[in-house]
Amino acid sequence: MPDLAIEIRNVVKRYAGHVAVRDLSLSVPRGSVYGLLGPNGAGKTTTIRMILDIIIPDSGSIALFGEPHLTPGIANRIGYLPEERGLYKKMQVRRVLKFLAELKGVEGREAEKRIAHWMERFELKTAEKDWGLSKVDELSRGMQQKVQFIGTLLHDPELVILDEPFSGLDPINAQALKDTIVDLKERGRTVIFSTHLMDNAERLCDSVCIIAHGDKVLDGAVADVKARAGTRVVALSVAGEARDAITPVLADRSLVARADDQNRFYEIELAPGADAQILLHRIMQTGAAIQRFELVQPSLHQIFLERVGASGVEEGMSGQG
């Protein structure tokens, strides 16, 4: 039995009109970076809130660090960054942070020391200006986001849960967040984050779980997920003038299940039972100048589209983040 940071078993959450999470089970190994992927409304936030005991599941069990998630004091070991972010606007930044740290059981003086450290690390305290003495609403949006990260991490949590952490971040803060996630992993912490941006997940995650409409679609280590999906994907690139010529070939549903035009190349998913060699032959027959024909592992984005289908896309799914 591997050492698990989170173990969710058969959790169900129903609301008045719909089922938000349906019989969900997943395991997050300790020390990993875990991605919770899915379109908007898939049940990611509900799942996260249940882990944090903000919402009570209708049935099923949740264990954190091998203990029931309602164990007193367990919240002090978790850091949480919600999707909708906000702080007390009229409060001094330092005081907000101290409040958040103390809520997690960090003693006052220790909290102040850590706040000073993080403020410097995120350049909120420089020789010219100490933003810690300003009120929250005097800070720019980007700075407020930094303050919010600090608030999530001040108590040095073993488990960090980030709900859509990349939404609304400027590129600099997005990079800072990625660095922080990598740093946390190196220090043996567990990070779980939800996102609908597959690129970030593919780059950062050790394991993922894809959910849609409250159901788990697949989960596992990213490498396994990709291997399981098989090399049914071809990356094809032809000289510009030949693009029209190959269109009929790509439209042949006995060969091609889906062709995704990525501008510089096509990401082609082979139809079930189709042979890549026949596809190559057919394209050569059109006389198109082939620049690239490669059997590739599908991207998470491809896997997602294949498994969740177009309905996921319609409901606000965005793949290329």
Added chain:
Amino acid sequence: MVKVDFRKLAVVFRREYLERVRSKWFLIGTLLGPVFLGVLMVLPAYLSMRQRPSMDLANVIVIDATGTNLGRRVSEGLKRDFPASPSPRVKIVEPARLAVTEDSAVNAVVRKEAYGFLVLDSNTVANRSVRYAGRNASSVSDVQSLMTGVKHEILAQRLENAGLDPARVNALTAEKLETKTEKIGNNGREAGGGFGNLAFGYIIAFLLYMMIALYGQNILRSVLEEKTTRVAEVVVSSVSPDTLLAGKVLGAGLVAITQVTAWVALTLGMLFYLGPILFSRMSGDAATAGVRARAAAQGLPTDAITAALPTPGTALMILAFFVLGFIFYSALFAAAGAMVSSQEDVQQAAMPVMLMLISSIIFMQPILLGPGTTLSRTMSLIPFSAPILMPLRMSLIPVPWWELAASLGGVALAAMAAIWLSARIYRVGLLMYGKRPSFSELARWIRYAG
């Protein structure tokens, strides 16, 4: 059931308390409160004392159509009663010329040569009526003061007409009674006059109402702020909503107590140090025994105010009513705040709570007038009005201990019910955005198991 982590409760409580006390509005309110209260207490008394002499109350025309010397008597009497005012002018006329004289008197009043005119005629002698017309005819107190003098003189005249010796009439009718009131409580006669108690009860009830309304709504706004800034979710991931709610209510409650304590201290300070100076100056101006006696009867000098201060037991009772009443109302206000997600909806959501609060204050007047009536007893026992009205009744009359116990117990039960109910609404509502919940949705929120 309600689960509370006391260490985290302390953290929430400290934030709620310190952030409020640090705000500049708290400071302004605390400093201006006593000034406002002091003005509220002193100004009416001050004005009523200053008014009499400067009003030239006796600057009237006495039209005497009685054919007796009643007009002159009345004029002499008014001169005695209001020495600071210009003397009345007497016009003795034939009854037939009364109408013409009245017309010229009206003109005199219009030209501001006099405040008004008194008409004494055969009806007056027959003990039926006296007429007064003037600029201040609608002022009950002015007319009453005038008429007391007039009646006194008419009575004296009638006694003389009945054959009594004028000197004896004077001696018999000279009425120099001062009203002295004394309250009798459970322990017998208590210090402090009626007015002192009345003012004290009124101020206490008003303060209780004001603090509950102000800080209750303050809690509502603070809950709404946590919702709209979305900080609520971070906070409830660290601390249970019940603890958060409890910390809020207690924090804001202690701010209210801090503020009232500061107000009382500052107000008493003002009265003790400034009061005597103010009153000695006033008395000097007014220079009449009557005014000074009136001030004493109204219990304004500081010794009467100290006498009206509550015993430690009463103070403790009032504090208990405040604490429980505050918990009751602020829990409901917090629930109202959790139900809405925008400032526009606040009024409607808070309406039922405000109605309860306002309906208690509406009954202040009847209870002030009749603290022992069935209505007063009922209103001081109903949990939602008891926190304000029972302290008021208590300071007016002795209330039997079992009524106090029933009232306090009722408020305590209501407070517990309010906490239970609000904790449930709060827990669900805190993360709900969008439209205000309907009653059936609200019922479902409450049913969600803890």
